[in-house]
Amino acid sequence: MPEHTFRLNGEQVTVDVDDDVRLLWVLRDVLGVTGPKYGCGINVCKACTSHLNGKAVNPCAVPVGALRPTDEVTTIEGLPATAGADLHPMQQAWLDQDVAQCGYCQPGQIMAAVALVRRVTDEGHEITESDLDGLRNICRCGTYVRIREAIRAGADAMRRL
Numbered sequence: 001m002p003e004h005t006f007r008l009n010g011e012q013v014t015v016d017v018d019d020d021v022r023l024l025w026v027l028r029d030v031l032g033v034t035g036p037k038y039g040c041g042i043n044v045c046k047a048c049t050s051h052l053n054g055k056a057v058n059p060c061a062v063p064v065g066a067l068r069p070t071d072e073v074t075t076i077e078g079l080p081a082t083a084g085a086d087l088h089p090m091q092q093a094w095l096d097q098d099v100a101q102c103g104y105c106q107p108g109q110i111m112a113a114v115a116l117v118r119r120v121t122d123e124g125h126e127i128t129e130s131d132l133d134g135l136r137n138i139c140r141c142g143t144y145v146r147i148r149e150a151i152r153a154g155a156d157a158m159r160r161l
Contacts, residue, residue: 009078019065035076049108056115089157101141
């Protein structure tokens with residue numbers, strides 16, 4: 001089998017799997033990184049949302065063969081290090097707003113929220129209702145009101161970094 005090398009949460013990793021194996025399975029089954037959740041496996045529910053070179057992606061849709069050695073994959077496990085803290089400000093906002101019920105979708109929700117905040121900040125504007133409406137992560141428990149509140153609070157905290 002071919003070897004694939006990429007960066008995961010700040011460290012270089014190499015895996016020996018077929019090119020078409022999806023990154024989600026490499027993360028969970030080969031590397032033991034279980035923050036990205038399996039929800040649908042077809043790029044719909046977004047429970048597996050992680051970052052690839054700082055942008056939100058769904059590892060269930062990314063074949064490991066598409067990764068380059070310089071590509072940086074960040075999962076919820078590596079997110080705090082991007083802020084140099086025990087918790088990323090968005091994770092703290094999730095706790096402060098008491099978002100989680102079952103918690104299954106939360107890693108993907110948080111990763112999507114961080115990517116959204118970074119994008120709108122780079123574009124030079126504040127988060128709008130339209131931006132929040134564009135998030136398509138599914139929450140089984142329906143805590144969308146608290147999710148939106150946490151994203152706003154997390155965005156404010158991220159601006160202070």
